[in-house]
Amino acid sequence: GDSVTQMEGPVTLSEEAFLTINCTYTATGYPSLFWYVQYPGEGLQLLLKATKADDKGSNKGFEATYRKETTSFHLEKGSVQVSDSAVYFCALIDSGSRLTFGEGTQLTVNP
Amino acid sequence: DTGVSQDPRHKITKRGQNVTFRCDPISEHNRLYWYRQTLGQGPEFLTYFQNEAQLEKSRLLSNRFSAERPKGSFSTLEIQRTEQGDSAMYLCASSLGLALFEQFFGPGTRLTVL
Numbered sequence: 001g002d003s004v005t006q007m008e009g010p011v012t013l014s015e016e017a018f019l020t021i022n023c024t025y026t027a028t029g030y031p032s033l034f035w036y037v038q039y040p041g042e043g044l045q046l047l048l049k050a051t052k053a054d055d056k057g058s059n060k061g062f063e064a065t066y067r068k069e070t071t072s073f074h075l076e077k078g079s080v081q082v083s084d085s086a087v088y089f090c091a092l093i094d095s096g097s098r099l100t101f102g103e104g105t106q107l108t109v110n111p
Numbered sequence: 112d113t114g115v116s117q118d119p120r121h122k123i124t125k126r127g128q129n130v131t132f133r134c135d136p137i138s139e140h141n142r143l144y145w146y147r148q149t150l151g152q153g154p155e156f157l158t159y160f161q162n163e164a165q166l167e168k169s170r171l172l173s174n175r176f177s178a179e180r181p182k183g184s185f186s187t188l189e190i191q192r193t194e195q196g197d198s199a200m201y202l203c204a205s206s207l208g209l210a211l212f213e214q215f216f217g218p219g220t221r222l223t224v225l
Contacts, residue, residue: 044202046215097144098144101154103152103153104152104153
């Protein structure tokens with residue numbers, strides 16, 4: 001079945017540091033890929049998405065590129081802020097309508 | 112507020128009791144989803160509706176769980192004879208139309224079974 005694997009957390013960075021959160025997936029078809037973010041005390045929010053190979057999703061300074069050859073969708077940001085502290089989830093939709101999530105990566109950014 | 116709402120936000124119950132949660136989706140959204148999230152894990156799909164029809168159910172949805180969306184608007188998720196393993200955050204999401212449209216999540220109902 002479909003699965004998503006994220007890098008183990010938690011991740012702690014200083015403000016303005018570069019962020020990479022790795023995500024790889026297994027799917028039988030051609031999935032669409034997503035990054036969701038969960039801020040403390042809030043619901044899940046879509047951060048960015050990519051629907052086909054080589055697409056780049058971007059939002060709020062975050063980027064991720066759909067790499068079919070490596071089955072990856074790594075999340076990057078050039079300069080993180082304290083306000084980026086949250087849990088980040090990589091997810092996919094394959095042939096159906098269900099989202100399959102990774103286990104999440106807790107990011108803490110210190111001033 | 113036009114987002115997805117869930118009620119209650121927190122529920123504490125004793126093992127063996129029945130509980131029911133409600134989800135109100137964004138008004139024009141015809142798809143509604145239920146997920147379950149345990150501590151330190153990502154959400155896991157339970158079931159989804161298109162209008163009032165329940166189109167898919169996960170193997171996670173044991174026969175103690177039942178979901179309804181009687182008029183294609185709000186939905187309820189009932190758990191009968193709760194077990195301690197049912198303790199989790201229950202998330203509802205809604206979307207408009209096709210699968211690739213964004214799923215908008217509610218704040219969740221946190222269930223604690225004592």
